[in-house]
Amino acid sequence: MKPKVNTLVAPPRWIKRPYHREWLWQQANNLFDYFQYRSINPKGGFYEFDVDGKPLQADNPTRGIHTTTRMIHCMAIGHLLGRPGCDDLLNHGMNYLWEHHRDQKNGGYFWQINDDGPLGEPTKQAYGHAFVLLAASSAKFAGHPLADAMIADVTEVIKERFWEDKYGAVAEEFHTDWTPVPGYRGQNCNMHMTEALMEAYEVTGNVEYLTMAKSIAELIINTHAKACDYRVPEHFTENWQVDYSYSGNEMFRPAGTTPGHWLEWTKLLLQLHTLTGRSHAWMPKAAQELFKSAFKYGWDFEKKGIFYTLDWNNEPANRSKLWWPHCEGIGATHFLTQHFGDNMHMLAYRRQWSFVASHLLDHEKGGWHEELTDDLAPAHTIFPGKSDIYHALQACLIPLYPALGSVPEMIYRDVKHDLA
8 A cells, every 4th residue: 555645735825815814904904003193293294213113303303205105105095995094194294295395496396304494405306206196196096185286296297307208217316406417327216106107097097107107117127127137227327228336325226136126026017017908928927037036036045035135146235134025025926826826926925924924023012123134133224213104004905905906096996896
């Protein structure tokens, strides 16, 4: 008689299990509980927090436009979900963005301000303007009265100031008076511009947004990432040649390449493929290849977690494990699982949530650790505390909806269905 062989059968997809879905809702609710009320600065805008959840620079804090806009986006999501009080924060943020971040003399939106106005040599950055468009689009989904005016305003700025027809992408940065800051082009701002353009298309129906999003994806992924074996170059010269030696700000422009962005593009490409009628065969192929490269080179098979950056020999450059690549990996694997199935994608989804639950959730003080050392101890070399709800909240909510569009779009579809 042959010996009995025990075959390990893969469990059902977590996203279909009631317990897992309830757990995701609870994690989203925990994030709202942590950020919602302590974030409001009575003088305008929102606080960022230290590791203990206390405001950084409590007397006159810097308000970065990415913090203001991401809070607006997330509070619009909360309002769409039906969470009480989120409409107050949405309104608080929209008014501050419109009345203070917006340069009422020269147009556009300042990168950083405080109670005294713009900080240092105030610049206008494409990254910040992408998030203004995202925030305004989310606010429109939520029915905010300023949303249409802000969408029109920031769209004009993006088209007239940042967009470069020659390359089909946006320039990086300008001085206050719109004098160009020469010499650098970046994929990060263009990636987030793609995200924002798609949501703007979803909420307005204006196909021009979708055309711009496709153009950026063609340049960054189908031209440059494809040529680099589906590793996404981060930094470019002014004429869009890859700058392999660039080293800048460790938070926004780190040296080398960033596998978390490969995963972010995985999700964005599948969303773009859906919005464009599934008519671009290169998009799903590229999404799958980016995912494979991210886990082949970016996952720490010894200690677990995704390395922050790699060099161009595919070796870890910054071995820190940040929260946001895992959030983007969760969104990417959910989209891949829904579009293609495959046990590999489901395994990667489970692996990342297990890492988050074991190492990134701060079970003692609440919120998430935003940075871990190579040995998975909490650290604060890049991020000073707990400043962000955007990545983590979307990681919790994306798996709860069909992998077809942005979080606000998918929630809005549910709302419309309930009212039908």
